[in-house]
Amino acid sequence: MNINEKKELLRKEFLGKRLSLSREEVEKRSASIVKNIEKSGSLNNDVFLFYVPIKNEVDLLPLAKELFLKGKTILFPRIIDYERIVPYIIEDINFDFIKGAFGIPEPNTVPFYCEIDVIFVPGIVFGRNGYRIGYGKSYYDVFLSSFPYKKTVGVAFDFQLIDNVPFNENDVRLNFLISESEILTF
DSSP states (O other): OOHHHHHHHHHHHHHHHHHTSOHHHHHHHHHHHHHHHHHHTTTSSSEEEOOOOOTTOOOOHHHHHHHHHTTOEEEEEEEETTTEEEEEEOOSTTOOEEEOGGGOEEEOSOBOOSOEEEEEEOOSEEETTSOEEOSSSOHHHHHHHHSOEEEEEEEOOGGGEESOOOOOTTOOOOSEEEOSSOEEEO
16 A cells, blocks of 8 residues: 555545534534643744634634734635635634635635744644645645745644654644644654
């Protein structure tokens, strides 16, 4: 079995587990992860790239709104031409999004091309080796390989963590991985 086949098997298994969570479980587990993000010191920055959670991903939207109210620069990704991520600035607390690529809500404001302090990275499976498996389109790996940033923080529910995620030369290793019970640094 090659690396892509292994990734696809893990993707299917763990996406199924995540989709089985109730909305209440997602909110409770996400709140625990936010507490560990606070403990990690990652919030002592000014510019943050969040994501809109889909398919029961860790929900950091309450944290994004809290940081927005504190005057931090909050960004969300927008997929341009189904090819690449461009961060866009959030201009008001309502987070008015439009339907974007793949039906995912995206900001309709102005792009941001300066260095980002913290990028919160979603995924389906995360390894204690610092790598992750997403939906298989490589949007985040391409973005992280070409955009200036200080650190990445992968966020995952405990059950999404395994010891080692298979990776290749195009996969970008995270700087931090934070779950309900772990804060890992790479």
